[in-house]
Amino acid sequence: MFRIGKQFRFEAAHSLPDLPEGHQCARVHGHSYTVEVHLVSNGELTRPGFVVDFAELGPFSAHVRDHFDHRDLNTVLDASPTSEHLAAYFYQWCRDHLRLPEPVRVEKVRVSETASTFAEYGPDLP
Numbered sequence: 031m032f033r034i035g036k037q038f039r040f041e042a043a044h045s046l047p048d049l050p051e052g053h054q055c056a057r058v059h060g061h062s063y064t065v066e067v068h069l070v071s072n073g074e075l076t077r078p079g080f081v082v083d084f085a086e087l088g089p090f091s092a093h094v095r096d097h098f099d100h101r102d103l104n105t106v107l108d109a110s111p112t113s114e115h116l117a118a119y120f121y122q123w124c125r126d127h128l129r130l131p132e133p134v135r136v137e138k139v140r141v142s143e144t145a146s147t148f149a150e151y152g153p154d155l156p
């Protein structure tokens with residue numbers, strides 16, 4: 031089994047208005063987000079020894095740049111823009127839009143708002 035991944039970064043603002051009054055994250059503030067897309071395969075490597083070319087993640091990079099970078103995330107997502115909701119959204123986007131050859135699949139997506147925090151979504155996470 032192989033796992034590969036690629037990191038993407040974007041800057042954005044958000045607030046989490048459902049938090050208790052006075053919580054610092056209920057106020058509008060910004061993060062330098064990191065998103066990691068993890069792919070897994072139990073198949074053979076293809077020449078020159080790839081699970082899949084990292085370039086196949088190009089459409090995801092463009093989607094993040096065009097719809098998330100320097101945006102107010104409260105106007106981008108239907109749900110409250112927590113790390114968890116972002117991870118689930120990005121996982122679903124990758125599942126629906128990336129053209130990955132069998133048996134390569136998206137294992138999970140990890141989102142970090144800060145250097146010390148993360149949330150991951152993948153349907154098969156233990």
Ligand SMILES: Nc1nc2c(c(=O)[nH]1)N=C([C@H](O)[C@H](O)COP(=O)(O)OP(=O)(O)OP(=O)(O)O)CN2
Pocket residue numbers: 046055059111112113114143144147149
């Ligand atoms: N489970 C989650 N908890 C929190 C989320 C989240 O998405 N999922 N988000 C936030 C806020 O967005 C907040 O901006 C980030 O939280 P936190 O790392 O706690 O903030 P600080 O950088 O100020 O952390 P310090 O350790 O106090 O410096 C909150 N919780």
Ligand SMILES: [Zn+2]
Pocket residue numbers: 044055059060061143
């Ligand atoms: Zn925040």
